[in-house]
Amino acid sequence: xxxxxxxxxxxxxxxxxxxxxxxxxxxxxxxxxxxxxxxxxxxxxxxxxxxxxxxxxxxxxxxxxxxxxxxxxxxxxxxxxxxxxxxxxxxxxxxxxxxxxxxxxxxxxxxxxxxxxxxxxxxxxxxxxxxxxxxxxxxxxxxxxxxxxxxxxxxxxxxxxxxxxxxxxxxxxxxxxxxxxxxxxxxxxxxxxxxxxxxxxxxxxxxxxxxxxxxxxxxxxxxxxxxxxxxxxxxxxxxxxxxxxxxxxxxxxxxxxxxxxxxxxxxxxxxxxxxxxxxxxxxxx
Numbered sequence: 001x002x003x004x005x006x007x008x009x010x011x012x013x014x015x016x017x018x019x020x021x022x023x024x025x026x027x028x029x030x031x032x033x034x035x036x037x038x039x040x041x042x043x044x045x046x047x048x049x050x051x052x053x054x055x056x057x058x059x060x061x062x063x064x065x066x067x068x069x070x071x072x073x074x075x076x077x078x079x080x081x082x083x084x085x086x087x088x089x090x091x092x093x094x095x096x097x098x099x100x101x102x103x104x105x106x107x108x109x110x111x112x113x114x115x116x117x118x119x120x121x122x123x124x125x126x127x128x129x130x131x132x133x134x135x136x137x138x139x140x141x142x143x144x145x146x147x148x149x150x151x152x153x154x155x156x157x158x159x160x161x162x163x164x165x166x167x168x169x170x171x172x173x174x175x176x177x178x179x180x181x182x183x184x185x186x187x188x189x190x191x192x193x194x195x196x197x198x199x200x201x202x203x204x205x206x207x208x209x210x211x212x213x214x215x216x217x218x219x220x221x222x223x224x225x226x227x228x229x230x231x232x233x234x235x236x237x238x239x240x241x242x243x244x245x246x247x248x249x250x251x252x253x254x255x256x257x258x259x260x261x262x263x264x265x266x267x268x269x270x271x272x273x274x275x276x277x278x279x280x281x282x283x284x285x
Contacts, residue, residue: 004053005039009064010124010162011195011246013096016062017089018172019052020044021081025068027100029139030128031206032169032199036068043073049081053088061096071103071123075111082118096122096160096282101142104150112157122160125151126193134170138207144185151189161191167227168199168219168251175219179227196244196253198224203245219249222272228253229268232261 003022009016024039063085085095097120104112104125115232129135142150154161162170163186170178186194199218201211210216219227228244237257242264244253251271255264 002048005036007066008035008068009066010096010098012135012162013062013064016064017056017058017060018064018066019056019085020067021049021070021073021078021097022067023118025100025245026072026140027102029141031138031210032117032128032166032202034202034205037204038262039067041068043077044078046077046080050084053084057088060089061092062096063089063092065095065097068098069100069103069205070097071107075107075115077117078115078120081283082115082120086119092119094121095119096124099123099125099154101125101147101150104153105146107153109153109156112153112159116157116159119235122161122162123154124162124164125154125191127151127163127182127185128166129169129178129182130165130185131170131174131177132179134178137174139167140235144181145158148188151185151191151269153191155191160193161189162195163189163191164197165231166197166199167224167244172217172219172223175227176230177222180232180234183236187234187236190240192239193241193243194257195228195246196228196242196249197246198248198250224250225268225272229265232257232268234265239244252282 007018009018022043024036024041026041028036057202082095085092127147128138128140130147131146133145135142151161151163164181201208207216235257240257242255242257253267255265
């Protein structure tokens, strides 16, 4: 198996076969992200990808097509690779990718439906924030309404959609806008999954330099809970599974919206009273 640079995957793909269809991230402009900085973006030759699939022939249930935005690959080439995944691994149950919002928007509904029919089952999309002020500040490159459009396109194609929000991304200045905007976007899309990470300031990122210049004021653990509570109280996404159990999170939270809203709020309140949080080492600073 040939891997180039550091390979990233969603936590739920821990047991998956990871195949690099692309190298790096096509945009790589987000101020908070230090992923793929060691790579120059390119789409791998399809014959190399197929060679890696052949080389990896073991019994696998899931395949994740890395790196950052495999949906940028031409639809006909994606269909070819998905077909090869099915041919070489006939037992495979799920094929998934990261889907950058811009790449999703560049696909027609017919293309996405064709990819789903061929076997592309799940897309992971980073919302990060549903507030335009925050998205612009972190150079995400899309608006909240474009996020909604992209998410709805994935859902309409019948694919499973998992979205991520970064707690604290708006800092002290925009925490309310961040919480309420994110709740609006998730409510509009109603993805199968929404996961919260907590902002980590990583060396080598533009945000790290902004923090050291005093341009960003981070939320305290209690303020992150306040932000999360506002999101949970504001979101309307019946059936969406909510999780906040990543290593970056101060406390683990989980439940299904909207039915377990009170359960999640109870988890937040218990944690607020106990004031027991994971160490601040996770902030990365």
